[in-house]
Every structure is written in C-alpha cells, then in structure tokens.
Amino acid sequence: MSSNVKTIREAASRQSTLRGxxxxxxxxxxxxMLFFMIxxxxxxxxxxxxxxxxxxNLSVKEVYVTILAKFLPGYFQTTRFADTIVWGLRLExxxxxxxxxxxxxxxxAAMQGILKNPLASEFTLGVSSAACFGAALAIVMGxxxxxxxxxxxxxxxxxxxxxxxxxxxxxKYKGITPETMILAGIAIMYLFSAMTSFLxxxxxxxxxxxxxxxxxxxxxxxSWDKLSIMTLILILCLPYLLLKSxxxxxxxxxxxxxxxxxxxxxxxxVICMLLLSLITASIICFTGTIGFIGLVAPHITRMVxxxxxxxxxxxxxxxxxxxxxxxxxxxxxxxxxxILPVGIMTSFLGVPFFVYLFMKRRKEFW
Amino acid sequence: MVKITIxxxxxxxxxxxxxxxxxxxxxxxxxxxxxxxxxxxxxxxIKCIDRILKPKGSILLDGQEIDRxxxxxxxxxxxxxxxxxSTPLSTTVFDTVLMGRRPHxxxxxxxxxxxxxxxxxxxxxxxxxxxxxxxxxxGGQKQKVLLARALCQEPSVLLLDEPTSNLDMRHxxxxxxxxxxxxxxxxxSAVMALHDLNLAAMFVDKLAILxxxxxxxxxxxxxxxxxxxxxEVYGVEAVVMENLHRPYIVPxxxxxxxxxCGQ
Numbered sequence: 001m002s003s004n005v006k007t008i009r010e011a012a013s014r015q016s017t018l019r020g021x022x023x024x025x026x027x028x029x030x031x032x033m034l035f036f037m038i039x040x041x042x043x044x045x046x047x048x049x050x051x052x053x054x055x056x057n058l059s060v061k062e063v064y065v066t067i068l069a070k071f072l073p074g075y076f077q078t079t080r081f082a083d084t085i086v087w088g089l090r091l092e093x094x095x096x097x098x099x100x101x102x103x104x105x106x107x108x109a110a111m112q113g114i115l116k117n118p119l120a121s122e123f124t125l126g127v128s129s130a131a132c133f134g135a136a137l138a139i140v141m142g143x144x145x146x147x148x149x150x151x152x153x154x155x156x157x158x159x160x161x162x163x164x165x166x167x168x169x170x171x172k173y174k175g176i177t178p179e180t181m182i183l184a185g186i187a188i189m190y191l192f193s194a195m196t197s198f199l200x201x202x203x204x205x206x207x208x209x210x211x212x213x214x215x216x217x218x219x220x221x222x223s224w225d226k227l228s229i230m231t232l233i234l235i236l237c238l239p240y241l242l243l244k245s246x247x248x249x250x251x252x253x254x255x256x257x258x259x260x261x262x263x264x265x266x267x268x269x270v271i272c273m274l275l276l277s278l279i280t281a282s283i284i285c286f287t288g289t290i291g292f293i294g295l296v297a298p299h300i301t302r303m304v305x306x307x308x309x310x311x312x313x314x315x316x317x318x319x320x321x322x323x324x325x326x327x328x329x330x331x332x333x334x335x336x337x338x339i340l341p342v343g344i345m346t347s348f349l350g351v352p353f354f355v356y357l358f359m360k361r362r363k364e365f366w
Numbered sequence: 367m368v369k370i371t372i373x374x375x376x377x378x379x380x381x382x383x384x385x386x387x388x389x390x391x392x393x394x395x396x397x398x399x400x401x402x403x404x405x406x407x408x409x410x411x412i413k414c415i416d417r418i419l420k421p422k423g424s425i426l427l428d429g430q431e432i433d434r435x436x437x438x439x440x441x442x443x444x445x446x447x448x449x450x451x452s453t454p455l456s457t458t459v460f461d462t463v464l465m466g467r468r469p470h471x472x473x474x475x476x477x478x479x480x481x482x483x484x485x486x487x488x489x490x491x492x493x494x495x496x497x498x499x500x501x502x503x504x505g506g507q508k509q510k511v512l513l514a515r516a517l518c519q520e521p522s523v524l525l526l527d528e529p530t531s532n533l534d535m536r537h538x539x540x541x542x543x544x545x546x547x548x549x550x551x552x553x554x555s556a557v558m559a560l561h562d563l564n565l566a567a568m569f570v571d572k573l574a575i576l577x578x579x580x581x582x583x584x585x586x587x588x589x590x591x592x593x594x595x596x597x598e599v600y601g602v603e604a605v606v607m608e609n610l611h612r613p614y615i616v617p618x619x620x621x622x623x624x625x626x627c628g629q
Contacts (some may be wrong), residue, residue: 019484025460252454262441262469282505295499307456
C-alpha cells in the first residue's frame with residue numbers, strides 16, 4: 001500500500017517537472033490514443049450499422065435478435081431466413097471487410113516504411129498482378145495447383161508467393177536495397193500483367209468477364225472458412241511487425257543509419273517483406289485485388305499521427321478497416337439490390353478524403 | 367577513456383581498394399579530424415569503424431575486437447552522424463531523436479528514454495523544434511537533430527561524416543563548436559571526416575591526413591597543415607598563414623601535372 005502511494009507520488013512529482021519537449025511529446029501521444037479510440041468506436045459503429053443494411057427486408061430489431069440468438073438461444077429466437085442473411089451473408093462480409101482492410105493497410109504502411117517509398121503497395125511489388133495471373137490462369141485455362149472450389153484461390157495465393165520470392169531473388173542478386181526491390185517488383189508486375197493480358201486475349205468472353213470482375217475485388221466471396229484463414233495469418237504476422245516497428249522506423253532513415261542503430265538491415269527487410277506478402281496473398285486470393293486501401297490508409301494515418309510505425313501500423317489497420325468496411329457498405333447499398341465491386345467504391349470514398357488531407361497538410365508531408 | 371586501435375585495415379568496392387592497410391589510433395577525449403582528397407577513404411573509414419561496412423583487418427575498441435561485438439553493442443558505443451539527412455515520412459524532431467534510443471530499448475519507451483531525448487534537445491537548443499516535422503527544417507537544424515540522435519545513443523565515440531558539408535558559414539561554426547564542446551563536457555571522442563582544412567585547424571585536436579587509402583600523416587593541425595603536405599596530398603599550391611595562432615590555408619592554384627587524388 002505504502003509503496004503504491006510512493007509510486008503515485010513519484011509519478012505526480014515527475015509530471016510536474018517534465019521538460020518542455022517531453023510534455024509536448026506526451027500530449028502528442030495522447031492525441032494518438034484519442035485517434036485510436038475514435039477509430040475503434042468508428043469501426044464498431046459502422047459495423048453495427050452495416051449489419052442492419054441490405055436488400056433483405058429485415059428490421060434493425062430482427063437483425064440484433066438474430067445476432068443475440070446465437071449466443072443466448074434460450075432468450076432470443078429468430079427465423080432461419082434471418083439467420084442465413086445475418087450470419088450467413090452480412091456478418092461474415094463485414095468481418096472480412098474489417099480484416100482485409102486491416103491486413104492490406106498494415107502491409108501498405110510497412111512496405112512504404114521498409115522500402116522508403118510513399119508509393120509502395122502490393123501493386124508495386126508485383127504481388128497483385130501475380131494474384132491476378134493466378135486467378136486468370138484458373139478461370140481461363142482451368143489449370144492450377146489445387147483443383148475443385150479452391151482452384152482460383154490457391155492459384156492466386158501461390159502465384160503471389162512466387163512473385164514475392166522472385167522479387168527477393170532478383171533483389172538479392174544486386175543487393176537488397178529499397179531501389180532493387182522496387183525495380184524487381186515492377187519488372188515482375190509487368191511480366192504477370194502481360195501474361196494476364198495474354199490469357200484475356202485468348203479467353204472466351206465470359207471467362208474474360210470473370211477475370212475482370214475478379215480483378216475489381218469484392219467481399220462477396222466471403223465465408224467463415226476464408227475469414228478464419230485471413231485472420232489467423234494476420235494474427236500470426238502482426239506481432240512480429242509490431243515488434244520490429246523500431247527497426248522499420250530506422251530503415252526509413254536509410255540503411256546506413258539503421259545499421260548504425262544496431263538493426264540487421266537485410267534480415268529485417270527480407271523477413272518483413274515476406275510476411276507482408278503472406279498477409280497480402282492471404283487476403284487478395286479471397287477478395288481479388290482491392291486497390292487504393294493499402295496505398296492510402298497509411299498516408300491518411302501518417303498525416304494525423306505521424307510516421308512512427310509503433311503507432312502507424314495499428315493506426316493504419318484501423319483506418320483501413322474503416323475505409324474498406326465503409327466502401328463495401330456503400331457499394332452494396334447505394335444501388336441496391338445491385339452490388340458494386342468494392343474496389344470502385346474504395347477509390348470514390350477514399351480519394352476525396354485523401355485529397356482534402358493532402359491539400360490541407362501537404363507542406364508538412366511531401 | 368576510450369581507445370580505438372585500427373590495424374592493417376583494408377576495404378575494397380568491387381576490385382578497387384579504398385582503404386589499403388590503414389593503421390590509426392584514437393585515444394582519449396579528443397576530436398580527430400580525417401582530411402584528404404576525394405576518394406582517399408575518409409567516409410569509408412568512418413563506416414568501417416561503425417561496422418556499416420565490413421573491412422578486412424582489425425579494429426579494437428578498448429582492446430575488444432569490434433568484429434566480435436553484436437550490432438546492438440556497437441550501436442551503444444558508437445554514434446554515427448551521416449552526411450545526408452533522410453528520415454521516415456512524417457517524422458517529428460522528437461521521434462527522430464528518440465530513434466537514437468533504439469540500441470537501449472526493446473520496444474517500450476521508458477520515462478528515462480523520453481527524459482534523455484528532452485535533455486539532448488535542450489542541450490542542443492532544439493527544444494522549440496521538438497514537434498516540428500524533420501523534413502521542414504533547414505540544413506543546419508537537420509544536422510543538429512542528427513547530432514542529437516547520435517548523442518541519445520550515449521556513445522563513447524561520435525563518428526561524423528562531413529557534418530558541415532551543406533551548411534553556411536555560421537552553421538558550420540555552430541555545429542563544430544557544439545561538437546568540440548560536447549566532446550569535452552561528455553568526455554567522449556569524436557572522429558570526423560572533413561573537407562575544410564581551416565575548420566579542421568580551428569576545431570580538431572588531432573588530424574589524420576589520408577592519401578590513397580592510407581594514413582599519410584597524423585598529428586596536430588599545427589604540425590601537419592603546411593604548404594608541403596598540402597601540395598603532396600592535394601596537388602595544390604597554398605600559402606599557410608600562422609599569425610592567427612593556428613594555421614590558415616589560402617589555396618593558390620592546382621598543380622595540373624600531378625594527380626589531385628592520391629591514388
């Protein structure tokens with residue numbers, strides 16, 4: 001008891017003797033925490049709203065009774081129809097939006113930091129175009145690594161990893177620097193894009209249409225199985241990235257500075273990039289390529305809470321979740337019962353907000 | 367007091383030798399200036415001491431081979447100030463300096479770390495810039511912030527790669543005065559690559575002149591900065607004035623028949 005009182009007294013006396021810069025920094029930390037809380041609240045509110053929206057004629061009460069019935073079946077009762085709509089369609093789609101938004105944004109934020117390039121995203125490293133090629137190969141040729149219902153998913157996942165290793169191999173040959181990785185990524189991107197174009201050229205009209213639709217990205221293919229895989233990979237990879245956030249900060253200051261601060265530059269860059277590719281692959285193989293989120297959510301976050309990856313990674317995850325969930329909710333309600341591809345909505349929703357921040361704060365960030 | 371002993375240091379980029387069997391000793395709380403023409407190996411030597419580059423030969427820090435030290439241990443002993451000033455996107459001055467605590471912390475930043483950063487910012491008169499974006503600062507301010515980051519590592523040796531190269535006259539003097547005073551007050555050593563011989567004459571305690579990847583001569587500025595050495599090392603005819611209580615070099619002309627770079 002007395003030691004607690006002593007600790008509190010010490011903390012209070014420290015608080016009153018803080019140096020100016022430290023006090024300002026602590027205020028900035030408070031701002032970061034407030035930003036996190038607003039985002040968490042935003043995601044919860046948006047998810048709560050999104051689950052009540054849709055073309056099926058269900059009231060708000062029916063939706064929430066259906067959710068509660070799953071946990072407290074003795075107290076709440078629902079219909080099979082409502083259960084299918086809420087648990088079988090809406091909730092898994094909403095959660096998939098949240099997890100996919102988080103994963104793509106974390107991957108974008110970390111890639112931009114590690115490669116010291118504000119334009120880095122899953123597209124820059126050829127990961128997205130490799131996934132498209134894998135899917136196109138399955139759709140047009142019916143060829144792939146695993147047959148059956150997972151043909152497209154497995155193809156895009158495996159080709160994504162092939163692209164990542166190819167980028168790594170090419171960069172390793174010249175020395176793993178941000179420049180070599182981006183150049184190798186761009187070479188791989190053009191290669192897979194050309195091969196996808198070739199498949200579209202030789203494919204039938206319906207096949208080409210399916211490829212194009214896949215490339216636009218959608219959360220419509222959500223399922224609990226897919227959600228579990230995506231979530232598991234994100235949960236496994238995220239702690240390592242957060243643990244390495246100091247090193248990612250140091251890499252942003254240049255390889256020499258990072259080395260002088262004790263960072264094992266090559267190993268950190270390679271392990272992080274492979275984990276980021278894995279996160280991206282596990283998402284886009286299920287959703288198709290959803291552009292913009294991975295590029296812009298980190299920038300929006302950076303503009304508000306700065307570039308320290310200890311805060312930027314979780315912050316980007318929350319902004320990405322909010323952005324993707326918001327885009328998908330609009331995409332499936334704005335022209336209901338028609339559901340627009342979410343990739344189109346992410347840009348429509350995100351660009352104006354991004355341009356606003358960009359115009360308002362451009363001098364400080366670019 | 368720290369002691370660095372460098373023996374037979376060799377480093378090559380591809381097949382071209384930059385350092386060629388270099389020997390040097392840095393001892394005590396002093397500022398050692400590395401001077402010499404472009405390509406003589408000044409920057410490379412600094413990077414080799416900090417293990418940013420991995421040379422052949424031996425570098426002992428207080429009798430311990432730095433080859434056998436972990437990168438983390440090296441980062442606690444050497445603070446490196448690079449020539450160029452890049453930081454991650456949207457990083458405040460405080461965050462930039464806090465990065466210097468990286469060798470001392472695992473993940474969580476302690477009160478002590480924050481205090482160290484605040485103390486260093488105040489020491490270098492940067493407290494008013496603490497929450498400014500690093501990229502918005504002037505060249506002189508950036509250089510001081512990078513110096514603050516290196517100081518936050520609490521090193522025994524500061525390694526500075528041409529710390530005044532992009533600065534105007536006033537900032538050059540400010541930065542050099544700051545380094546010289548820090549070395550004395552914190553009882554650390556500083557090894558810095560420099561181009562300006564007059565600045566070197568004003569602020570360094572000892573000088574090592576590099577030529578062709580080797581130490582051409584080492585000693586005090588007063589002993590080494592003379593017309594003969596400048597002609598031999600730089601291929602420049604110069605007048606050295608002595609009436610300012612230190613050598614002051616006025617270059618006259620280059621000697622075209624001799625190579626300016628001693629390779």
